[in-house]
Amino acid sequence: MEYIELIIATIFVNNILLAQFLGNCPFLGTSKKMETAAGMGMAVIFVLVMAGVMTWIIYEWLLVPYKLEFLRTIAFILVIASLVQFVEMFLKKSIPALYAGLGIFLPLITTNCAVFGVCVLNIDKEYNFLQSLVASFGYAAGFGLALVLFAGVRERILLARVPKPLQDTSIALVTAGIFSLSFYAFRGMV
Amino acid sequence: MAKSLVAEFTKGLWKEVPPFRLVLGLCPTLGVTTSMKNGIGMGLATTFVLVCSNILVALLRKVIPSKVRIACFIIIIATFVIVVEQLMQAYAYTLFIDLGVFIPLIVVNCIVLGRAEAFASKNGVVFSTADGLGIGIGYTCALAVLGAIRELLGTGGLKGDVFGLLPYSFPNLFGASFEPFGFAVQAPGAFVALGLMLCAMNLIPSK
Numbered sequence: 001m002e003y004i005e006l007i008i009a010t011i012f013v014n015n016i017l018l019a020q021f022l023g024n025c026p027f028l029g030t031s032k033k034m035e036t037a038a039g040m041g042m043a044v045i046f047v048l049v050m051a052g053v054m055t056w057i058i059y060e061w062l063l064v065p066y067k068l069e070f071l072r073t074i075a076f077i078l079v080i081a082s083l084v085q086f087v088e089m090f091l092k093k094s095i096p097a098l099y100a101g102l103g104i105f106l107p108l109i110t111t112n113c114a115v116f117g118v119c120v121l122n123i124d125k126e127y128n129f130l131q132s133l134v135a136s137f138g139y140a141a142g143f144g145l146a147l148v149l150f151a152g153v154r155e156r157i158l159l160a161r162v163p164k165p166l167q168d169t170s171i172a173l174v175t176a177g178i179f180s181l182s183f184y185a186f187r188g189m190v
Numbered sequence: 191m192a193k194s195l196v197a198e199f200t201k202g203l204w205k206e207v208p209p210f211r212l213v214l215g216l217c218p219t220l221g222v223t224t225s226m227k228n229g230i231g232m233g234l235a236t237t238f239v240l241v242c243s244n245i246l247v248a249l250l251r252k253v254i255p256s257k258v259r260i261a262c263f264i265i266i267i268a269t270f271v272i273v274v275e276q277l278m279q280a281y282a283y284t285l286f287i288d289l290g291v292f293i294p295l296i297v298v299n300c301i302v303l304g305r306a307e308a309f310a311s312k313n314g315v316v317f318s319t320a321d322g323l324g325i326g327i328g329y330t331c332a333l334a335v336l337g338a339i340r341e342l343l344g345t346g347g348l349k350g351d352v353f354g355l356l357p358y359s360f361p362n363l364f365g366a367s368f369e370p371f372g373f374a375v376q377a378p379g380a381f382v383a384l385g386l387m388l389c390a391m392n393l394i395p396s397k
Contacts, residue, residue, distance in 0.1 A: 018377065018378075019377050020221070021217050021218075021220040021221035021377070021380065022217055022221075022291075022295070023217065024216040024217045024220060025214070025215075025216055025217070025300055028216065070272060070275070070276060071272065072294070073268050073271050073272050073275065073294045073297055074265065074268040074269065074271075074272060074297075076294075077264055077268050077297050077298070078264075078265075078268075081261065081264065111298050111300060111303065112298070113217050113295050113298040113299070116294075116295060116297070116298045117217075117291055117295055120291050120294050120295070121291055124290070124291065164392075165389045165390075165392035165393045166385075166389045166392075167392075169385075169388055170385050170386075170388040170389045170392065171385065172385070173381050173382070173384050173385030173388065174381065174382050174385035174386065175385075176381040176385075177378045177379070177380070177381030177382035177385060178378070178382075179381075180377050180378040180380075180381055181378040184376075184377070184378060
């Protein structure tokens with residue numbers, strides 16, 4: 001029950017894009033087309049779950065016993081960067097179809113602050129191993145959900161006549177605000 | 191020489207203000223600007239990392255092999271982020287708690303890596319320092335303005351300090367009958383406020 005609650009909380013209530021403000025650069029950058037949004041969402045789910053688990057293990061089993069907690073930032077970014085590289089190589093060799101599908105989104109994930117942010121949040125909230133696994137998945141799924149929904153809306157905006165100064169990023173941000181407002185309705189659920 | 195140095199510094203203040211003109215570094219822009227105080231604190235912390243990493247990258251630009259340069263830049267940036275984290279824990283603890291996860295997140299702020307890659311790895315130390323300072327101060331101003339607008343609408347006044355120094359307090363700027371607009375300091379308000387600010391910047395023609 002506790003884990004179902006955690007999943008609902010991370011996907012809807014504390015949605016990483018709309019409530020926590022992490023990963024907004026890819027949110028605006030890759031949401032112009034539905035296809036790219038879906039690709040980015042899949043790639044984030046894939047990497048974020050692995051990164052969340054890996055960084056938790058490194059932090060609890062390596063940094064804490066040796067009292068090196070202050071090195072967290074540098075350790076996590078190295079883990080994420082090498083993990084992305086490794087996943088890329090592995091997929092290229094063994095699952096070429098998935099690799100072709102994720103394409104350019106994999107390397108971009110290294111600098112996606114959603115990945116790094118969730119790893120830090122897991123530690124800050126003192127989750128245990130299973131909780132951080134579930135939370136990582138929930139946050140990533142919330143990211144994918146918001147991204148795909150938002151891409152659908154943005155494709156429609158292209159057809160609308162928007163005043164010139166509001167065009168492109170500006171109208172996208174205002175739309176994201178309304179989106180965020182609708183996700184607000186989930187507050188109080190958990 | 192002197193003139194172009196000034197040009198490198200001032201371009202960050204208006205022509206290339208990171209969150210508005212380049213649309214980079216949005217996460218902290220949206221996340222921490224619930225008040226002017228947090229905006230300034232975040233901006234100054236980022237400026238520190240930006241200037242230090244620009245200087246070190248510029249110093250080492252001939253030593254770093256170009257194949258592994260991105261990894262090297264990230265390690266340099268992460269080192270300075272740790273320095274900022276430790277300093278803020280020691281001297282500005284409440285601000286450190288308020289900014290929370292966004293302080294370690296400076297390491298993945300596209301502005302810092304972007305300046306290292308686009309400018310510091312190709313230019314000398316003096317120019318890179320000017321560039322880092324200019325972009326950093328421009329970023330701080332942008333965060334402070336956005337934070338001030340949201341705080342004004344959300345609470346009706348401005349209150350806070352800059353790293354424990356320079357306290358300021360302007361309560362009830364709109365008069366006592368003003369009903370605070372709570373939407374502005376909450377998550378949806380961040381997106382809408384930034385979107386409308388971008389719109390306002392677009393209305394002003396850039397030379």
